[in-house]
Amino acid sequence: MSDLRTxxxxxxGLGSAKHGVMHFIHQRVTGAALVLLICWGFSQTPFLVANxxxxxxxxxxxxxxxxLASLLLAVGLYHGQLGVQVVIEDYIGKTGTRTALxxxxxFVAFAFAAVGVVALLKTAFSGGAS
Amino acid sequence: MGxxxxxxxxxGGGATTPPVPTCGRSTHPIKGGEGTGRRFVDTPVPRLxxxxxxxxxxxxxxxxxxxxxxxxxxxxxxxxxxxxxxLAVSIAHRFAGIGLYLGLLLIAGWALAVAGGxxxxxxxxxxxxxxxxxxxxxxxxxxxxxxxxxxxxHLVWDLGxxxxxxxxxxxxxxxxxxAILAAIAFWFRMAAFxxxxxx
Numbered sequence: 001m002s003d004l005r006t007x008x009x010x011x012x013g014l015g016s017a018k019h020g021v022m023h024f025i026h027q028r029v030t031g032a033a034l035v036l037l038i039c040w041g042f043s044q045t046p047f048l049v050a051n052x053x054x055x056x057x058x059x060x061x062x063x064x065x066x067x068l069a070s071l072l073l074a075v076g077l078y079h080g081q082l083g084v085q086v087v088i089e090d091y092i093g094k095t096g097t098r099t100a101l102x103x104x105x106x107f108v109a110f111a112f113a114a115v116g117v118v119a120l121l122k123t124a125f126s127g128g129a130s
Numbered sequence: 131m132g133x134x135x136x137x138x139x140x141x142g143g144g145a146t147t148p149p150v151p152t153c154g155r156s157t158h159p160i161k162g163g164e165g166t167g168r169r170f171v172d173t174p175v176p177r178l179x180x181x182x183x184x185x186x187x188x189x190x191x192x193x194x195x196x197x198x199x200x201x202x203x204x205x206x207x208x209x210x211x212x213x214x215x216x217l218a219v220s221i222a223h224r225f226a227g228i229g230l231y232l233g234l235l236l237i238a239g240w241a242l243a244v245a246g247g248x249x250x251x252x253x254x255x256x257x258x259x260x261x262x263x264x265x266x267x268x269x270x271x272x273x274x275x276x277x278x279x280x281x282x283x284h285l286v287w288d289l290g291x292x293x294x295x296x297x298x299x300x301x302x303x304x305x306x307x308x309a310i311l312a313a314i315a316f317w318f319r320m321a322a323f324x325x326x327x328x329x
Contacts, residue, residue: 028288031281038278042271042316049325053251056244073237080231087224109231116238119245 023082030079037072057123066124073116081109219302223280226273233270259326271316276309 044065048056060066084105092098211217236258243254257263283301286292292301320326 028285032285035278035282038274042274045316046320046323046325049320050323052255053244053248056240056251060244069241073234073241076230076234077238080227080234083224083227084231087228108235112235112238116234116241119238119241122245123241 023085027079027082030075030082033071033075034079037068037075040068041072057126060120060123063124066120070117070120073120074113077109077113077116081105084109215302215306216298219280219305223277223284226277226280229270229273230277233274236266236270255326264326268313268317272309272313275312275316276305279305279308279312 044059048059051058060069085102088098088101088105092101240254240258243251258267283292283305286301292298
């Protein structure tokens, strides 16, 4: 017998959904990836900020820069979504409010990740400096 | 099950007893359940360990066992802990993480500004180069170095090392000092590159 819940408990969707471990692992693995990505990002920022629009545009023509910047945004926002999810689950007790905030958290994180990555790629694919 | 609970469990405690959440044995009303006991005749009736029927104690055992569950505090319950450097770093880790979430939204905005062309980029850069913008950016870099260093501390914990109180205190201070020094060094480097001077 692998499931100690009663059928009623299971049909209501309460108790373990067996996803807790994946949350834990994803948070750690994205965290480890972000250590590298943030170090790279911090090393690049001074060049970027110093050279204005043309500098940023030229910088994004490099496939490595465009790819790593996309990863930084996407992996970072996924990591942030996982982390803020835990904060919401810790401090918001009311089921309705909690659910609404969890959904909002996911919407904001993935919407900004998608918009940011597409914007980066648009610049990256737009050809030489304007 | 609902019928069993309402007949012999909580409901038996008296009409004035407020509804009490029961552990898995619901009082959820099943439409048409009341007075039609036959429909549930083959539902097994739960018995206490010594074989008594549950109604003999008037449902008090159930009501009492469920009361502490209702009053459990939410984790991590900040106000009961004495102030300590590991506590401070733990709380700051969360705030820094939330701040970095906002920082990533700013980076997404920067990506949009670059994609929008020179004019969009100029207004976005001017926004970031304003005094408020620079303070926010400094705090985000501070949060970035802090959250990264403390994240590595967490990863080391996950491997099973660094739990001794003295070690944990020491690494907490290392994280704080590193974050402040790294953020200052980062902005000196930014200044050396002439960042924001063109805006």
